[in-house]
Amino acid sequence: MDVTTLLIILLVGTFATYFSGDKWAPKVALLVGITAFASAICLLNQYNLGNEISYTKLWIAKPKIYLAFQADGLALAMLLLTTALTPIIIFSSFGNTYKNSKAFYALIVFMSFAMSGTFLASDGLLYYIFWELALIPIYFIALIWGNGDAEERKKAVVKFFIYTLAGSLFMLIAFIYLQTKAGSFLISDLTQLKLSSTEQFWIFLAFFLAYAIKIPLIPFHTWQAKVYQKAPTVGTMLLSGIMLKMGLYSVIRWQLPIAPLAAKEYMYVFIGLGIAGVIYGSIVALRQKDLKKLLAYSSLAHVGLIAAGAYTLTLDGLRGAVLQMIAHGFVVVGLFFVAEIIYRRYETRKIAEMGGIRAQTPKFTSMFMLLVLASVALPSTFNFVGEFTVLFSLSQVNIWFAIFGGTTIILGAYYMLKMFQHVMLGETNTKLFADVTFNEGLTLVIIIAVLFFFGLYPKPIMTLITPSLENILTQINRFN
Amino acid sequence: MIHIPDIANATAIQILFSVLSIITLATAFLAIYSKKPMHNAIYLVICFTSISGHYLLLNAQFLAFVNLIVYVGAIMILMLFTIMLMNLNNENEVHKPRITRLGAIVVFCLMCLVLIAIFRNSKPIADGSYEVTGEDYQSIKVLGKLLLNEYMVPFEFASVLLLVAMIGAVLLSKKEKLEK
Amino acid sequence: MDNILNQIGIENYIFLSVILFCIGVFGVLYRRNAIVVFMSIEIMLNAVNLLFAAFSTYHQDAQGQVFVFFSMAVAAAEVAVGLAILVSIFRNMHTIDVGNLKNLKG
């Protein structure tokens, strides 16, 4: 099985979804998603058998651009995350009806395609193309199927698009510059470059702009909350579950190995920025009135920690970051789905208008609670594994980073429990809250199962990603 | 360098050149400055004629006559025709705002200044003496050969140009029959 | 035959034609009457033609004069088209004041 097969499945799936018509589109999309997941599993299997999973073909001769894909452990982990979340996300939307749903689902599948491509591409320009391509479907999803006032939505979404595009264009310049030095965009060439530290600094900065906006790190996060709020929940899930990870993945895959000197020299600054994001995001989340916005800020806090972990340039930091990326991907999708479940019943996202749901639906409450617990990184959840590793790596750099970064477990608990209390607890709500449907329950159960399984037994993922991360570390340390 | 003509020692040609130049520039200026379109046109005719004089001075007889025919004979007549057709010969033109006019003058001066400065600064060409090959290079015969041999393609292409202009002029003025 | 440039100098022709050209430019900027603007452009073209003739003598080469023919043809064609446009403007707007052409802006 070829690495491109998966991409082809998704691409063909996009068209298949679109042409299957409004009625069948959701099911076809789900099928495509599951097929993609299955093929990702096949790839994993091959990888575990020790096969090199790569594909390289010259695409454009001058400047040299290759159609190059390579799936190492890290890429596979992210690929699995993407392809696993895509069907979940699609499935989670079955409770809603969307006008022109064929386009809607086609865009979702296409986005999955683009994101998978981003994770797989091993040619800088190809990677950049996928990176940009992923932006377009989410733009339309948020714009057309979003909620709230059309004008405000437009403002938020356009800002998001322009902002992220702005960042990534500087990355393009960096890539082009690197290409003039290395002769090709292939990552294997780029990571062998011995650039001067000034060059590295600027290249690092250009990359940083792209990633800081995408991830997002403070103070580049201003697009996030509004877009999360305005986008349809499916879009929010795609954004927060997978797309944020593109930025973090890219930091590990591209930014650090290409410009390690700068990364080392300014390590404290970037870790500090990540941790500032943790504290800032948590504090802002405390007083949010809108459930989705609260989750957005919580996401900001979590990715801040992940980024800080990645910038430590230690194996632990990288590994923790990847683990936490995957964990956060699942948990955030689950939480947004919870918000959606509530919205389907109460048609509101204002926390003040909720409350007293627990008495009506114990099942839902338990699942929500479990997700909240995972989100606050209770030991035995996947998130704890990631958070522990990241914090440990931070403590290796400087104990104060661990202390300040660690405030996430306090503040995180604070805002999540506060939210849970106001959403679920209290006197029984007068409005009827129908119990979760089978579909909804199934979605949540899958997510929770994943979170707890890997929380107790993260080893498969660790063994999957560790060799690749060690490779990356050798690349990072090539100047020593 | 602008030679201040040494009137005393000036040759006839130099005097002729100076006079013609003064006429050219003055009428050109008047052609622009005068308020009545009709006067403009008349001044312009004089200007063009004086330019023909320059051509004659350069011994380019053919050019001189063509210039007279095309510009004075054709183009100016066309303009005069238009002026009269539209009955434009009155002074009701609203002047541009003072600032614009001032600006125009400033720009004019500036442009002259810059161009002249550039050419004055350029290295002097040769030593002021111009070679004469002696062979005939600008008689009608030579021109005709040149035009119809080497410059045959542009010559033909000019016909395309004129054709386009013709079609265009017709296109712009023809009333359409509204056929339904 | 003596070269006339020995008596007058190519520079003087250049200056003459530059000034003439600038007068044309000045006219274009200074006047609002479309016809006069056309005339100014003609002056510009004539300035260039004059210089062509002078350079032709300078190089003792007829090509410059040939080019003047083309330039004249172009001038004629332009005037024809320009006047056609002018006429249709006059028909629609009853003015040939360039300053009044302000429907398109911003």
Added chain:
Amino acid sequence: MNTLIAISGLGVLCLLFEIFNFRKAIVPVTIIGLLAILGLTYAEFNAPASFYNNMIVVSKFSAVFSALFIVLTVFLIALSHDFYEDHQTKISDFIAIKIFMLAGAVAMVSFGNLAMFFLGIEVLSISLYILAASNRLNVKSNEAGMKYFLMGSFASGIILFGICFIYGAMGSFDVAEITEWSRSAELPIWFPIGITLVTIGMLFKIAAVPFHFWAPDVYEGSPTLTTTTMSTLVKVVAIATLYKLLTAMNADLSDTYINIIIVISIASMTVGNIMALKQNNVKRMLAFSGISHAGFMLMTLLNISNSAGNLLYYTTAYSLSGIAAFAVILYVCKNKNNEDIANFNGLGKNNPLMAAVLTASLLSMAGIPIFAGFFAKMFLFTQTIEAGYLIVVIAAVINSIISVGYYFKLILAMYNKEANEEATKTPFVLYAVAIVSILLNIVLGLFPSVVLDLLG
């Protein structure tokens, strides 16, 4: 050479068809004829030669660009059929003018003598004056024609002045001779002045700042099809000609000259993009967008010795997306008396296909992968960085970001606003042109080498 002759012949044929009352056949026959000529051009591509005392020099460059012009003209003529529905009596004139314009364009890229260059540019310009003013009952069209004519002939004067100085310096109009001498002897200052003046004239034609002022007004006032012509064919012709002029006559540009190009390039991008932000009229918006693209195209001059391929790619990408966009605009604004963005409201629902085409073409212009526009910019940036002008690239990138603002304004209108009226039927030709051109654009994006390698 054959191309040029054939095109001129085709123009005359058009006029004859009208005389013999084959009006209905004009468009198809012209298109077929042009496609045949395309074949002729292909033959010339492989056989560079010069004709008639170097009056016409056919090189790979000229052949490829001629082919591009022909393709664009095919599209334009295909669009003419519907556009001139109400002007059936004049259709032959319109078509003939367009064909002659094409002849002028071909002459402009394959000239071997400045006389051909000058005539070519004049044929092109005069045709455009006429086309711009061609809706003679419409005040805006008149105004557009007048403005274009006034400024255009002024620019022609400048070009002529420049040619005159070049002649003064070299004593010849032959490009090959000029090139030769420009390398050897010490040049009188007339030569660089001449080059500069010609360049300025050409900068006017491609609408670079500060010579761009005509463009928005003329684009807005002209009939939409003419605007299409200007923003695609003419812009491409002008930049290709400028490129050819500079390569032919002044192989290594001086630093100061390059500085000027840089300033103009950045200024064009910036002014074009910023101005486009607040436009309500789509044509006007695209005019400013065209100005900014002119700035991008000027970047090719910074690395003039080997950027022909990039220029070709950029212009192809740009003009194809332009054709596609304008095809949609023609469709949308067909029965409207303006081209406000509001007309596009709800197009995403009324006509998803056309909306998708317009979206794709706008994305291409904005430089989003995988459309050709992205690769065009990418190649351009690559080469500019290689040449060491990082600052221009950074400016270009910032401008790309700004440009998204207005391209997306249109997309937003299509998808985020409710329609004002019912959908109307789309003529087949519009569909065909729009889809073919955007498909070509995408194919070009997927296989950039196809075009890029033509000129190495």
Added chain:
Amino acid sequence: MNTNLVLVLLLAPFLGFLFNVFLGKKAGKNIVGIVGTLSVAISFAVTLYLFASAGQEPVVLNLFDWISVQRFDISFGFLIDQLSILWLLFVTGIGSLIHLYSISYMHDDEKMHSFFAYLNLFIFFMITLVIGSNLLMMFIGWEGVGLCSYLLIGFWYKNQDFNDAAKKAFIMNRIGDLGFLIGIFIVGTLFNTLDFTTLKTTITTATDINDFWIAAAALALFIGACGKSAQIPLYTWLPDAMAGPTPVSALIHAATMVTAGIFMLTRLNFLFDMAPSVQNIIAIVGACTALVAATIALVQNDIKKVLAYSTVSQLGLMFLALGLGAYEIAVFHVITHAFFKACLFLGSGSVIHGLHGEQDMRRMGGLKKAMPITFITMLIAALAISGIFPLAGFWSKDEILMTAFHKNPTLWVIGSIASIMTAFYMFRLIYLTFFNSFRGTEEQKNHLHESPSLITLPLIILAILSFFGGIISLPGHSWLNEYLSPLFSKASHEAHSLGSTEYMLMAIATIGAIIGIGIAYKKYLKDNTIPTEDAEITGLTKVLYNKYYVDEAYDVIFVKPINVLSNYFRDSVETTLSALVFGLGKVTTRFALEGKKVHNGSVGLYLFAFVIGIIAILTYLFLQQFFT
């Protein structure tokens, strides 16, 4: 040792939890109670077996590698040694009793199945905490019990005050947990392992140990213990935690979970021994907590609040012992405290149950007759906690004070004062509750009754244990010390030979306790004083009654500022940042609008620009020499 056996020990409560969660509602209340209790009882039985069969050497069971970091792997493993068995014994033992008690106590609650589920889950996590073989495994249990505590405090979730209390407990615990984590990080970095056994050998054999980092690690871990065991400054959650059902207070907030901090410190005794400065801090914090909590307890009127502060105070004493390096004494007190405090809580639960939820002692009184068993058991427990010879509390408390006397007389004074106060407030409780006449409503009076046997049985057992519990560590001949001795790196502190000083100290302690009881007798029985209503409390009493306003202070110092900050961030910073980004757009738009004025349609202007452009270019290109 048998792995399966340990798994049974661990998983029995978990299975109980699963059963109660998924089938509890359908199964009915009795089955829920039985399953819940049985699952814990099984664990208890296993523990007993382990206790009986275990040898001297600790047994380590590693199931699989859990988390790997570069420096070390952390296994998912268990450690069974004396300490864990001891803890298991009273956790599962008292746990079983309290489960039993709850069957009756919670019978009327519609969510009894979730209650039992949570209780089982708690036992599960507690066992994990106790038998974890490394710090991180302990941390699972550590956070897990915190979670259960949260769930159970907020068990009556319809009351937002209770929810607030639950949230507060969780968050305060998490503050401690952060300390714990930091401690783990430092330990891991220093010694490249988190495994207790390896850690012990590493530390005891290491030669070049960085004192500063050891102290830092110890301090951080101590902060963790503070959170869980309610020490200053993180103690305020425990009194609020009384919002939960009374069995929960007995099990979690008195007997087991709150002693986790002591467990952890004892577990890591070798580490703390290396950091004497931190030990001093621990001792001081412990003593202060003991005193402060005792003073607050003096004036509380809510029966459970009194007990809660009493718990805090007793925990303070234990930490005092830990700080003095007397781990086994601390453990001893933990055990006796578990007995009598559980008994007291369950007794108070019985009272509350009898009064249908009344918790204010001002509304009680004279229950002696109506609830004799409750009265007697509580009396025994009160005597025990007051330190009356020969009850369990006497021995353990006395040992602590004696150690303090030897090491630091000031701490002894503080501890003794706290003990006297303990005697006072405990008997204040007894007198107000059981003596004199009933002060509640008529309706309550009519329904006064002794609680059913399921409630009284655990009370009796615990009372007996409170009475005789001291046997396990009598001065001079301490079984406990011997049993635990393999754990401690340093030779356990020299057993006090029972000299005259020791006897005198015992006497002083007993007399102190009797004085405390006497004052209470005088005030509340003889004078029959009833504590004044809230509004009329004044002076020092008011300060004490309001717990020194610590909650309010925390509110002002931490909670309010964070919320204000949050509001500020949300309303100002976010808007500003957003405005900055939009501002870029606005500025560009502004330029566009200005630009529109330039493109004013005038051909003249256009040409002007054209010509000026030409002039500029020509000037730049050809006239540079004029400007340079």
